[in-house]
Amino acid sequence: MIQQRGTEIKKRSQWLGYMRRNYILYLFLAPAVILTIIFKYVPMYGAIIAFKNFSPRKGIMGSEWVGFEHFQRFLSSPNFxxxxxxxxxxxxxxxxxxxxxxxxxxLMLNLIRGAKIKKNIQLIVYAPNFISVVVVTGMLFVFLSPAGVVNALITSFTGKPVSFMSDPAYFRTVYILSGIWQTAGWSSIIYVATLANVDPQLHDAATIDGASLLKRIRHIDLPALKPVMAVLFILAAGGIMSIGYEKAFLMQTALNTPTSEIIATYVYKVGLQAGDYAYSTAIGLFNSVINVILLVFVNTVVKRLNEGEGLY
Known part of the structure; x- marks a missing residue:
């Protein structure tokens, strides 16, 4: 017992000594930790509202406790x-x-050998990420409206325009494709950086051995990308329910609501517009719980398929 206590004291002193020697590193880390606590952990206190009949006049602790009433209301609602x-x-x-x-x-950018050409192409594909969601949505309404450029081309062949922005059948297609156009270039940066660390001698040796381009990509580039792909896929799947409401709300019209009404837009309407804060908090908490479950499940599946490599 005394020996164990002595070992713990020794480890603690070593840890404090390490912190004193590297205090500059902790100072650099401190702002990120403080911001994370303030904007990520402190707001968790507000999740209590989901279990109360919240009244701004009474405050969070003074409001009546109703348990899972708001969750039951959401799960039993006709549009759930x-x-x-x-x-x-x-x-x-x-x-x-x-x-x-x-x-x-x-992978395509990695095949470009001219540095200047590669930089110019990267600039073009990265640029859409810096366009505001509001601007992107405005562009969609302009280009895909009945009098827009796209419909002008369609009308020349079919004789009638297509209601892309009002027809519920086209909402998901327009939303997803425009999202890919806007974010694909920026999302490829981490993959480009990973491929830049691949030893060129591996490709040279494979070329000498007669390996084709597709075989070199399959056996050299993709294995190098595999760990990064696994982590990013887990994170993406874990946030599958966390669609930002901005773009969906801006693209939403009275006609495409059957497919454009998602949890995020519904929370915005019942919470901020209708003022039902407790109900909207319960929906948001339900959404977060589903995300956590998906994150754990997908990470478990990926670890089994990826030889034990996952997010954690």
Missing amino acids: YDILMNTLKLSAYGLILGFPVPILLA
């Missing part, structure tokens, strides 16, 4: 299934269609 399925479909389709694009883009 439609909202949940709209959210899942939009996220799942976006993940399935959008996840491989940055990888393919990084």
